[in-house]
Amino acid sequence: MTGCHAMILNLVVPCYNEEDVLPETTKRLAGLLDRMVQSGSVSSQSGIYYIDDGSRDRTWEIVSGLRAARPDRVHGIKLSRNCGHQAALLAGLRTVPGDILISVDADLQDDIEVIPSMVEEFTLGNDIVYGVRSGRKSDTFFKRHTARGYYRLLSTLGVNIVLDHADFRLMSRRALTALERYPEVNIFLRAMVPLLGFKTTSVYYDRSPRFAGVSKYPLGRMISLALDGITSFSMRPLRLIAYAGGAMSLLSFLIGAWALYVVLFTHRGVPGWASIVVPIAFVGGLQLASLGVIGEYIGKIYMEVKRRPLFEIEEID
Ligand code: UDP
Ligand code: MG
Numbered sequence: 001m002t003g004c005h006a007m008i009l010n011l012v013v014p015c016y017n018e019e020d021v022l023p024e025t026t027k028r029l030a031g032l033l034d035r036m037v038q039s040g041s042v043s044s045q046s047g048i049y050y051i052d053d054g055s056r057d058r059t060w061e062i063v064s065g066l067r068a069a070r071p072d073r074v075h076g077i078k079l080s081r082n083c084g085h086q087a088a089l090l091a092g093l094r095t096v097p098g099d100i101l102i103s104v105d106a107d108l109q110d111d112i113e114v115i116p117s118m119v120e121e122f123t124l125g126n127d128i129v130y131g132v133r134s135g136r137k138s139d140t141f142f143k144r145h146t147a148r149g150y151y152r153l154l155s156t157l158g159v160n161i162v163l164d165h166a167d168f169r170l171m172s173r174r175a176l177t178a179l180e181r182y183p184e185v186n187i188f189l190r191a192m193v194p195l196l197g198f199k200t201t202s203v204y205y206d207r208s209p210r211f212a213g214v215s216k217y218p219l220g221r222m223i224s225l226a227l228d229g230i231t232s233f234s235m236r237p238l239r240l241i242a243y244a245g246g247a248m249s250l251l252s253f254l255i256g257a258w259a260l261y262v263v264l265f266t267h268r269g270v271p272g273w274a275s276i277v278v279p280i281a282f283v284g285g286l287q288l289a290s291l292g293v294i295g296e297y298i299g300k301i302y303m304e305v306k307r308r309p310l311f312e313i314e315e316i317d
Contacts, residue, residue: 007099009033009042009119012092014085015063016053018106020213022062025108030073032112041119043099047073050106051092054082085216086187086225089167093176093189102170107213109138110168111205118170118203127175127198131168133207150226157234160194162202169193181309186232188225197312235299242292249289252281 011029015022029048036042050063063076079091089103100122104110110131118129136144151163167189171179178196194200217225230237259274 006040006043008097009036009046009100009102010096010098011048011115012051012089012096012101012103013048013106014051014053014088014092014103015055015059015106016082016085016088016216017055017057017059018213019055019057019059019062021107021211022050022059022066024211025106026066026070026074028108028112029104030070032115033073036116036119041116044072046098047075049075049077049092049096051088052076052078053085053088054079084221085167086189089189090187093171093179099173100170101176102168104168105166107210109207109210110166111208114203114205121201121203122170122172125199126170126201127172128193128196128200129170130162130165130200130202132162132165132202132204134164134204135206136164138207138209150229154191154229154234157230157236159191159229159233161191161229162194165190165202172198174198178309178312181312182306184232184306184308186228188229188232191229191233195308198314235303238295238299239292241288241295245285245287245289245292248281249285252278252285255281 011033013025013029018025026048033042033046033048037044037046050059050066052060052063060076060078063074063078067074067076075096077092077095079088083091092103093101100119102115102118104112104115110133114131118131121129136147139147147164151161154161171193175193175196175198178198179192182192182195184192256278259278263269263274
């Protein structure tokens with residue numbers, strides 16, 4: 001097989017200050033692609049697209065150098081400033097051509113040896129293939145436990161994401177076209193992709209430590225990504241206010257009834273007491289309930305302004 005009719009696979013690799021890893025990463029990724037082209041599973045036009053996310057180091061020069069050495073495999077897209085991992089990824093997913101794209105981090109912490117199985121799953125009819133880490137041995141105790149707790153919180157809030165999957169995934173052209181219909185700007189791709197639907201599966205791998213360079217995800221960034229994951233996908237925090245308002249209103253009614261009972265039927269009533277306690281409980285309940293109502297409307301407005309598609313047609317017979 002010459003591979004000329006095979007599908008084009010492009011790898012989307014966001015890079016922020018990755019000068020230390022790019023030469024080795026290119027060696028490994030290009031080697032993998034060369035092998036896959038050889039075996040005929042992907043087209044010889046398959047390649048690597050580095051998305052330089054406004055790096056301050058020599059990342060872009062290095063990409064250019066690598067491109068000069070392997071013009072058939074290496075491509076670069078330079079963003080005008082640092083836009084963050086998710087935006088850089090989306091920039092790649094929206095601009096890189098090809099029949100299938102696989103996004104993978106520049107540090108190759110995700111095992112690229114499962115890429116052929118991802119492609120295999122695509123040929124079996126899957127439009128989305130998630131890379132899922134089978135263990136978190138390479139993580140710190142802190143990261144392991146916060147990550148698990150966070151996934152659990154997300155699913156209680158009704159946000160559907162794949163456990164232990166980050167942004168190592170294959171998407172077909174069809175899925176990418178569907179993703180373009182999501183014009184929202186608060187992006188958290190690992191929760192958006194499951195909304196697309198289509199036939200989906202996972203492949204499993206062990207995640208290794210970074211082979212060079214340092215993490216570009218300090219704690220602050222991780223927390224802000226985690227909050228985005230909740231507030232971009234779930235109205236439930238707003239609804240919780242409405243529930244709390246309802247509960248407080250009920251409570252204030254009970255307190256009011258009790259205060260009236262104490263004043264009217266016992267001798268324990270201190271003058272002025274009921275007229276203070278009842279309005280406090282009543283107004284508190286009223287305020288929370290009103291905030292809850294406003295929250296419901298804000299939630300609706302939020303969902304409307306996202307302009308998310310209501311459906312995606314998979315086939316018409
Ligand atoms: N990254 C990016 N823009 C940023 C931060 C990170 O494109 O503002 C890229 C980074 O170069 C890497 C990927 O996102 O390819 C994941 O970052 P990192 O490996 O530092 O995160 P960690 O694995 O520590 O969570
Ligand atoms: Mg990493």
